[in-house]
Amino acid sequence: MNDRSPTATLIADTGRGNEAAILNAALEAFGEKGFNGASMRDVARGAGTSLSNLYNYFPSKSHLLAEVLRRANDELYSRTRTAVEQAGDAAAARLRDAVRAYVGFVVDFQTAALVAISEIRYLDGDERERVVAARDSTQAIFEQIVAAGAGNGEFRTPYPADAARSIVSMCSAVSTWYRPGGRLSRGQLAEQHARYALALVEAPLAGLA
Template sequence: MAQQTSRPKQPNRMRREGPELGFEADPGADWRHFEELQLSPFLEAALEEFGAHGYHGGSVRAIANRVGVTLPTLYYHHGSKQDLLVTLLMGSMHDILVRCRHALAEAGDRPEDRVAHIVESFTLYMTHRRRLAFLDGEVRNLEPENRERYVAQRTELSLMLRAVVDDGITDGVFHTPYPVEAVRAVVSMCQAVAVWYRPEGPLGEAEVAQRYVELALDTLVAGRCA
């Protein structure tokens, strides 16, 4: 394997959003709608390279070649391969949280509707943005400080769902004796959609989301009889 050119490590720029990077604008109340995502050429090339070869197997030189630029030009825009991964992961997680917050705000007061909206929004993202969502598996390759920031945002989604589930248990709507494990199971279940979903398959994005809403509610409503 060709040895990559060594260079001084540059600080992460952490430009998570913005039109120049290609991440979506805040969808507002239209959180169910997804436009085609047009990432910047550097991020699109990095996403393709990481998707094809993984983070460790991906080559910075190959990313530059995909864009058709020199290594110094790539490094001018993104200080390192780590910076490319961080920007993709943080941008994706930001978009997930924005959509889930809008979905939750629209849901009203009933815990079952609030859970349904969060799960629907999360699952829709996993289908429409599955290439980005699939990159979550590369979190293990983040440097400690970057991993801490990313995991903190990912945890926010679990806490959002956990708060709604706790309200549902208090109201007698949900009966699971294991709310912590139930929330973890629902989040993991939804994340896994990015691994197997294909748009050419038998189910559309909205159909998958509705099925996962039913599965999530079944998980939370179920309880042991005394």
């Protein structure tokens, strides 16, 4: 398991001038001050460009948020799904690796994860629906695993339909308090949460690492 430091920025160069710098600056600004607390001037300053130039890339502040959230959720979904696909057939292993991937993302891209949970409420209309759908896809991965595990007896939880949501809540909440360099490393956090998740769905102890 890779315990390396994050790639630091979620959004890599997009090949379109300042676009990546703007998105990363928006991410930082929204993370630090919240969507409504951050101003377009903050974003411009962080991106090292002018206020008016932002509008050459994104038609509005809302679109900026939407794009940031879309990328964060896509990356989270993609990492989680890849991890599950490579985990074999056992529900316990799949849940363990899903949680590891999820928590790993939260640690690697803490700000992105924080923004993804806390600022989605400021989206409206179509933008919102698209992002909500992406978030729900990720949660659905966990729900399917838990349902499968409950179905084949691996998990004995009496609440297979609801447990996944609590697992996801628990994992994403890491973004609200995690600080790099703290007592717990990326790997430890992943392991702990994997165990919490398996215990929560009442997988037999033998299934625990």
